[in-house]
Amino acid sequence: MITNDSIIKLAEKYNTPLYIYDFNGIKNRVLEFKKAFKARKSILCYALKANSNLSLLSYLAKLDCGGDCVSINEVKRALKAGMPKYKIIYSGVGKTDDDIKEALELDILFINVESKMELLRIESIAESMKKDARISIRVNPDVDAKTHPYISTGLKENKFGVDMDTAKAMYIYANNSKYLNPIGIHFHIGSQILDSTPIMQSAEKVIDLVFGLLALKIDLKFIDIGGGIGIKYENEQTIDLYSYAQGILKALNGLDLSIIVEPGRYIVGNNGILISKVIYEKYNKNKRFCIIDAAMNDLLRPALYNAKHSIKHISINKNTIEIPQLLKDKNDFINKADVVGPICESGDYLAKDISLPPTQSGDLIIIESAGAYGFSMSSNYNSRTKCAEVAIIDGKEKLIRKRENFEDLIANEEPFLGE
Ligand SMILES: *Cc1c(COP(=O)(O)O)cnc(C)c1O
DSSP states (O other): OOOHHHHHHHHHHHOSSEEEEEHHHHHHHHHHHHHHTTTSOEEEEEEGGGOOOHHHHHHHHHTTOEEEESSHHHHHHHHHTTOOGGGEEEOOSOOOHHHHHHHHHHTOSEEEEOSHHHHHHHHHHHHHHTOOEEEEEEBOOOOOOOSOGGGBOOSTTSSSSBOHHHHHHHHHHHHHOSSEEEEEEEOOOBSSBOOSHHHHHHHHHHHHHHHHHHHTTOOOOEEEOOOOBOOOSSSOOOOOHHHHHHHHHHHHTTOOOEEEEOOSHHHHGGGEEEEEEEEEEEEETTEEEEEESOOTTTOOHHHHHOOOOOEEEEOOOOSOOOOOGGGTTOHHHHHEEEEEOSSSSTTOEEEEEEEOOOOOTTOEEEEOSOSSSSGGGOOOGGGOOOOEEEEEETTEEEEEEOOOOHHHHHTTSOOOOOO
């Protein structure tokens, strides 16, 4: 829990916009997962893309987490933060030869393979390096995760993974190769999943394949059941972790595989907030806008997915508010507003048509549940600098990323064209 008092204090000290994370809350989420799966050998490979701040990763490493990485730089972040290499896995549909080579050099647990072509590339690169490539194949079970189309990944029309038959052929090929060592199987059907049924259906399909492989004497060690567990942004009903774990164990049907889980959002989402200041309000005929100093470059989810985040308001300025005479009798109207950023895009909003008491310059607007896919998706659009990040650990604050300045913004650019 981050209290209003500490929000006000941190806003003064570090300025806004600012991300604040509750690391103790993050730890509790990790422990929840561990408890749910404690009956089994399991590894929690946190999905770095949800939030890849190094301090966060090193905190998770101390809680025995590994990392699920979707780029070679995420692999390097995980290692840098102290995650052991035997708990790091590398997924993604488009790994270049250089990426594969580096992953093999870094000797991580395994590479999640997403196509036949990739399997062949890995084999030939491993051969040239005289190395044994540990792999897992990402199966696309063709099950509808019933989530936003942009974050659905387990349907045959999605670019991810390979179908069951192709996967089987790839395992047989890998098993016969001198340089490929198939040790795992993987699925991940989407993100912000609120009903565990599609996950269980996928697990059953994938486990069928594991039995089929066993009959061919291909003996896998790991089943990687992906991430995707949804969280509460507003009033969503979410999946109960314990019954989720029980469902998976039941589907395993006695198979002795180590379970890998790859949660991202579930670990950090509800444990981060984005705080910002009201710059001013603006009335456009029949619309009220609350313009704040955070924008879509700080938190892209509303613009990208039409995502809804709860918004809280802390009144700082106690002056009486001047409401234009014209609006005074339209009570409903002055209680509803769009919360928008300063960026030159109509898609630049943080919330639409929400109830919000009249605000004044300097008041704080808190955007809740912004810990996942918040800072990690932020950009420098409109030449805005990326904001700072603060962690609260056991009641103490720690700056875990400095606010960027103008020099940071232009550091890699050539200022003059020459003669
Ligand atoms: C994004 C991703 C995850 C994490 O998804 P969450 O919804 O944040 O839990 C896990 N595994 C893979 C392969 C991913 O791409």
